[in-house]
Amino acid sequence: MKTLYMVRHAKSSWEHDVIDHKRPLKKRGNNDAILVSNYVSKEVKKPKKIISSDAVRALTTAQYFKKAFNITDENFEVNHTLYDFSGHKVMDIIKNLDDSLNRVMIVGHNHAFTSVANMLGNKYIDNVPTCGFVEIQFDDSQWNTISTGTTVQTIFPRDLK
Template sequence: MKTLYMVRHAKSSWEHDVIDHQRPLKKRGEEDATLVSEKVKSEIVAPEKIISSDATRALTTALYFKEALNVGVDNFITNHDLYDFGGENVMQIINGLDDNWEKVMIVGHNHAFTSIANMLGNKYIDNLPTCGFVMIEFDAEKWENVKRGTTVKTIFPRDLK
C-alpha cells in the first residue's frame, strides 16, 4: 500500500516586489502552517520523504511540516518540477517515486494539487485551500501504478479555527 500526503502551500504575500517563485508567506500563512502541521502530526504516521516545490512559499510551508513531523534533513528534498500549476509534472513525480517509500508528502501549488487530489482520490474537493492537507491511500505496490485511491483524510485551516 502507498500513501500520498499532499499539502498546498500556505497563504502567500503579494506585498513584496519579487517574482512569483520568490513570494514569501504572509503572517496568516505562517499561522496556518503551524496550526495544520501540528494537527497533521497528531493524526498521521510521518512520511519517509517530504518533497517540496522550490518556490519560497511552498518550501517555507514544507519546513513547518518537516519540523512538526520530525523528518530528517536527508529525507527532505526540493524539486523544481513541483512548481507546476497544471499537474502533469506533479503526476510524473508521483509515478516516479521510489517504490521503497510507502508514505510520501509532496508540497506544491494549485490548480495542480486540487486537480490531482480529485483525480487520484475518491472524495471531491472543490478547491484545496492554502495550507490544505489531503491523504490518499492506494492499493498498489508501485508508485507507477497508482491510479485511483481512497481519500482518507483532509485537514483544512478553516476547520481548525
C-alpha cells in the same frame, strides 16, 4: 499500500516586489502552517519523505511540516518540478517515486494539487485551500501503477479554527 500526503502551500503575500517564485508567506500563512502541521503530525503516520516545490512559499510551508514530523535532511527534498500549476509534472513526480517509500508528502501549488487530488482520490474536492492537507491511500505496491485511491481525509485550516 502507498499513501500520498499532499499539502498546498500556505497563504502567500503579494506585498513584496518579487517574482512569483520568490513570494513569501504572509503572517496568516505562517500561522496556518504552524497550526496545520502540528495537528497533522499528531493525526497521521510520519511520511518517509517530504518533497517540496522550490518556490519560497511552498518551501517555507514544507519546513513547518518537516519540523512537526521531525524529518531528517536526507528525507527532505526540494524539487523545482513541483513548481507546477497544471498537475502533469506533479503526476510525473508521484508516478516516479521510489517504491521503497510507502508514505510520501508533497508540498506544492494549485491548480495542480486540486486537480491531482481529484484525479487520484475518490472524493471530489472543490478546492484545496492554502495550507490544505489531503491524504490518499492506494492498494498498490508500486507508485507507477497507482490510479484511483481512497481519499482518507482532508484537513484544512478553517477546520482547526
